[in-house]
Amino acid sequence: MDRRNENRGMSPDLQQAEQWLARLLDADCPAEDRAAFERWRNADPRHAAAYHEVESIWQHSEQAVKDPAVLAAAYRALRQEPGRGVPRRWLFPTLAAGLAIVVAVVALPHWLSTPSDPVGTAYATPAGQERTVVLSDGSSILLDTNTQVVVRYSARTRRVDLLHGRAQFSVQGNHAWPFVVHAGNGTVTAVGTQFQVRLDDGSTDVALLKGKLAIATQSPAGSLQSASLVGGQGLAYDDHGDITPVHALDTEQARGWTQGKLFVHDWDLPKLVAEMNRYSTAKLEIGDASLNELHVSGIFRTNDQQTFLQLLQQGWAIQATRISATRIVLRRDR
Numbered sequence: 001m002d003r004r005n006e007n008r009g010m011s012p013d014l015q016q017a018e019q020w021l022a023r024l025l026d027a028d029c030p031a032e033d034r035a036a037f038e039r040w041r042n043a044d045p046r047h048a049a050a051y052h053e054v055e056s057i058w059q060h061s062e063q064a065v066k067d068p069a070v071l072a073a074a075y076r077a078l079r080q081e082p083g084r085g086v087p088r089r090w091l092f093p094t095l096a097a098g099l100a101i102v103v104a105v106v107a108l109p110h111w112l113s114t115p116s117d118p119v120g121t122a123y124a125t126p127a128g129q130e131r132t133v134v135l136s137d138g139s140s141i142l143l144d145t146n147t148q149v150v151v152r153y154s155a156r157t158r159r160v161d162l163l164h165g166r167a168q169f170s171v172q173g174n175h176a177w178p179f180v181v182h183a184g185n186g187t188v189t190a191v192g193t194q195f196q197v198r199l200d201d202g203s204t205d206v207a208l209l210k211g212k213l214a215i216a217t218q219s220p221a222g223s224l225q226s227a228s229l230v231g232g233q234g235l236a237y238d239d240h241g242d243i244t245p246v247h248a249l250d251t252e253q254a255r256g257w258t259q260g261k262l263f264v265h266d267w268d269l270p271k272l273v274a275e276m277n278r279y280s281t282a283k284l285e286i287g288d289a290s291l292n293e294l295h296v297s298g299i300f301r302t303n304d305q306q307t308f309l310q311l312l313q314q315g316w317a318i319q320a321t322r323i324s325a326t327r328i329v330l331r332r333d334r
Helices: 012-025 031-043 045-064 068-078 088-107 251-259 269-277 289-293 305-316
Strands: 121-125 131-134 140-143 147-153 158-170 179-183 186-190 194-200 203-210 212-218 224-230 233-238 261-268 283-286 295-301 318-324 327-332
Touching (some): 012 031, 203 224, 203 251, 224 233, 251 261, 261 269, 269 289, 283 289
Antiparallel strands (some): 131 140, 158 194, 179 186, 186 212
16 A cells, blocks of 8 residues: 555655545455455554545545536546556546645635645745745745745645746645645646746736646636646636636746746737836836837847847837936837
8 A cells, every 4th residue: 555656745644544545445346355444444543534535535526526617627637548457446547636736726725725835835926036945845936026825735635835937836746735726716736737826906817838837716706617737828817706718828938037038929019018127126117108019029038128228229229217216207219
């Protein structure tokens, strides 16, 4: 019953309890296995407590998958094909992974909000800086400029709250320990993958670079929506829980900020200025209404505002006037 690689980060008692539950759920579980389970559970109060916790999670999961929309989302996102000849009792990790993600993204927000560390560990970046955080399980988070996250790991789930900004998550695979990012009115759940989430002005953008994701949202009124992504896809959802259609992802553009670059294709100037302002304490302002209709394409360094202003002047005849240490006004060069 040794599945240490799958259950890294879980306590030994919880690992054993999960494996016993897998055996007992098998309709062909022999009587000697059931007797061995009773001996294990009665040998130590911690065994009984661990089994009660795992069994409770399973029961909640069964309730979750009664919702057809939830079940469909889990199926689309997590369909796996076990290899031939695998004994039935060892199919539990696949089923458990699917149910864990269903629970994580849709069915049990209260359960997910009770981690072992109720405070968690906060990480943040100021304007113009990025930061990589390596977590205890080997997963990592790359925080973009002006971003804040709170990490809360428990035996049940790896939870990260994205409070604002953008982050790229590189997740170590563990089917028994889903990785759940809470952003806005939704959750993004992975087992092992690389993806980005951005929360900005009530809108959440999700970009999946590789792997699979399950996304679920809940409106203020309590209605649920769900979707799934595979590598090279993205979507967005708003603070009402409405999810946009899945779209193909420009992975070069998505990865650009991780390399200090901004890949711009036919952006209006206000959008470009707003994005560049995220990386500097000196904020750009558009002082000429005619510039609002100007569209720009190019590749710009996010940490080099001066070169950006020179390119605007050379390519689009835009003059930059510094008003103060924190204000720069853009106008047409007349």
